[in-house]
Amino acid sequence: MTLSSFRGVLVPLGLLLLWEVLSRTGAVSPVVLPPPSAVAVKWWAGLQPALPYDPGQESYLSWLFSGEMPHDAVSSLGRVLAGFALGAGLAVPIGLMLGTSDGLYSLFNPLLQVLRPIPPIAYIPLAIVWFGLGNPPALFLIALGTFFPVLVNTIAGVRQVDSIYIRAARNLGAGRWTMFRRVILPAASPFVLAGMRIGIGTAFIVVIVAEMIAVSDGLGYRILEAREYMWSDKIIGGMLTIGILGLIIDGAMSRLNDHLLRWHRGLER
Template identity: 40%
Template sequence: MFRKEIILPILTFVCIVIIWELITRYSGWSHQVFPSPLSVLLSLQELASNGNLLKHSVASLFRVSMGFALAVILGLPIGIVLGLSKTAKYLFNPLFQFLRPISPLAWIPLAMLWFGIGDLPAVFLIFLSSFFPMVVSTSTAVESIKPTFFQVAANFNFSRYETITKIVMPAIIPEVTTALRITITIAWLVVVAAEMIAVQSGLGYMILDSRNALRMDYVMVGMIVIGIIGLLLDLIMQLLGNIESTAWGRLSK
């Protein structure tokens, strides 16, 4: 049971906590500036038991799922169309390539003006952060489908609809699951930033609010929870890529 891939990561984290403890003990920094591991742990327990942590996590997760889901629902079909049609590609690809490198955070002023205060601007920013990578990776995946598969489709008299459901969609599953993994990570990065401006809830808001109250222990609790949830989101997406029907993608390449 003493397996390297389990023992070594734990060892790293243990070392980090020990170094952290040593710094807070001997660096001379006050606990207000650099809280010790133990005080962060106690704060974590406090925030968890009074329900604040859950409330903020749920708020953040809600915004991420809304924005992310919207990006996937719109991004996948648009990506497929761009991948299949040269006309659509030349019409819209330059626009998407142009908008893609603009950080979603640059949209904050406009998002607040357009959508006011509340969940909407945050959802909008997350949507922007996920939509463009989704479109681009989907269309690239469609373009890289082996021509043989389209020839098979033509040979067996597939309709347009069948070509999309039986060839295109299954063929891009491996690339799309990878894209989902990368995109959800970006979305999670953006939600925290988005919550520092327009809302009264969420982990981003919690961090900002704790900073204003000079509670660095709460700030650190926020960071740790963000890290853990981010890991879990990635794990879920990874499991999605492991289900049976997508196994061919990993095994036949």
């Protein structure tokens, strides 16, 4: 470990130690702030499968993920991905249409500007009225959280395509479809992907809230449930898992970006 990276862990380690001491000595009630060691123990316990492994019952992998926390994490991740796919799957084609057609853009842009600032969370009551409880309102909210950032970025991406590429492609004989598929789409892709990265971040926020309200599993549901029993260690452990999951999602998205945009000048220079 280099000196500078050692210095980087100094502050977190010191704070953890202080936290541990404060909780252990009773200076702070463990309900308010349980010691980090207790959180770690609880977190580790949540990770374990509930039953011993039985090859006749299930595959090793599904057993490995049968603990409460992995189960919740998989549920949350599944909702994020499904909602994201739904939201982005609608936003990209609509954005491409609005971006390429000035007529459609002027027709829909005002509506878009009115709807866009409404936080997806504000749709919760309406979502429940429309879809009841369970996965449908949750997916609706997540898709909504994804939809607007992806849509707005896709439109901007298409509209900012440098006219020099259009001119060059026309000069080389490209028709409308080739122009769209091989010039406008790739030229807009850095914007589209930036929108997707924001979108999946929003989706991840929304999934936690949606789970607290509409469903009975997932990480958001679990930490709210723990609150009813005043299990602060479980709450903090759940928050930790949420953080890790968020990191994984953003990291995966970032690597996908780097791969798809490996031609892009901004990445290296």
